[in-house]
Amino acid sequence: MKEPHKIGYKVLLTILKPIYKLYYRPTIINKEAIPNEGPVIICSNHIHLFDQNTALISTNRMIHYMAKKEHLEGKFGWFFKTVGCIRVDREIHDENAKGEAIRLLNNGYVIGLFPEGTRNQISGKKDLNLKLYKFYKDTLSYKKFLKILKRNMVCISEITLLDKLLKEKRITKEEYINNALNPKEYIKKLYIDKKISKEEYYSSIVLPNKFGAVSLASKTGALIVPCAVTGKYKFYNNNLTLKFGNPFKVNDSDNLEKYRQKLENEIIKLILSK
Numbered sequence: 001m002k003e004p005h006k007i008g009y010k011v012l013l014t015i016l017k018p019i020y021k022l023y024y025r026p027t028i029i030n031k032e033a034i035p036n037e038g039p040v041i042i043c044s045n046h047i048h049l050f051d052q053n054t055a056l057i058s059t060n061r062m063i064h065y066m067a068k069k070e071h072l073e074g075k076f077g078w079f080f081k082t083v084g085c086i087r088v089d090r091e092i093h094d095e096n097a098k099g100e101a102i103r104l105l106n107n108g109y110v111i112g113l114f115p116e117g118t119r120n121q122i123s124g125k126k127d128l129n130l131k132l133y134k135f136y137k138d139t140l141s142y143k144k145f146l147k148i149l150k151r152n153m154v155c156i157s158e159i160t161l162l163d164k165l166l167k168e169k170r171i172t173k174e175e176y177i178n179n180a181l182n183p184k185e186y187i188k189k190l191y192i193d194k195k196i197s198k199e200e201y202y203s204s205i206v207l208p209n210k211f212g213a214v215s216l217a218s219k220t221g222a223l224i225v226p227c228a229v230t231g232k233y234k235f236y237n238n239n240l241t242l243k244f245g246n247p248f249k250v251n252d253s254d255n256l257e258k259y260r261q262k263l264e265n266e267i268i269k270l271i272l273s274k
Helices: 005-023 051-056 070-071 077-082 095-106 124-135 143-150 156-167 173-179 184-192 200-203 213-221 255-274
Strands: 027-029 040-044 063-068 087-088 111-114 223-230 241-244
Touching: 005 051, 005 184, 040 051, 040 255, 051 184, 051 223, 063 070, 063 095, 063 173, 063 200, 070 077, 070 087, 087 095, 095 111, 111 173, 111 213, 143 156, 143 223, 156 173, 156 184, 156 200, 156 255, 184 200, 200 241, 213 223
Parallel strands: 027 241, 040 111, 040 223, 063 087, 063 111
Antiparallel strands: 223 241
16 A cells, blocks of 8 residues: 655655744654654644644654544645545544554554544633633633633643532632633642642543554554653744653553553653653
8 A cells, every 4th residue: 555645745744844843943852762664653642733743743754643524624624634644533433534544554654643532722622611711701801711721721631620629629619710720730739739649630631542542553563652742832932842652562452441541641651751
């Protein structure tokens, strides 16, 4: 099977790579973890639309990202198609997307996916941010509220944990309101002060990983390469970093939960590593 879109991918990357690197100044750590040949699945946390771009510039190998159909059908659809994205219909169990991913891996190519299944940013989820906004509607305009969420990159997983702690009366409503718009350090302090467990702290960092990556790896023998993006997508001085972890194989198809949890923990450790 000839690798699809390879020429367009190379041309586009040659043009955009230096511009992207100059603008965002990303730091790439341990990119040598990506094997030079053989089937590979790149798995990262997902905080921004450009997460895949930061991975694309990290290797000379083409990465076919699995992307929701809305991206390929939107105004930037030409870009997602040119870089060889696999169209995924998230409203159904998309066997066509799964089959395409398996074909690519069986031919020794690289695919990329986000095991969380969606972007872990509450600003882009209107139903969720409106639910949070009720605590601030008397003090902030909705426009300013959204601006704060985006600037602080508030995660769905962080608010999910704070909602749980508030419901269980382990934090007060005042503590919730004072910290929900910039929760990272507050949640970290709760963990340091032993007010939440390690499992709860980890749950605030990423959304629960789905089984897609480990299932594909078990079917194709592909190596999974975990990675983590941290920092912000802002011009020049933003600490944008992509860290790659050690590759691993899924050797036991009857115990996918173990590998799903391993992948999730590896990504979290990369996020927390200095």
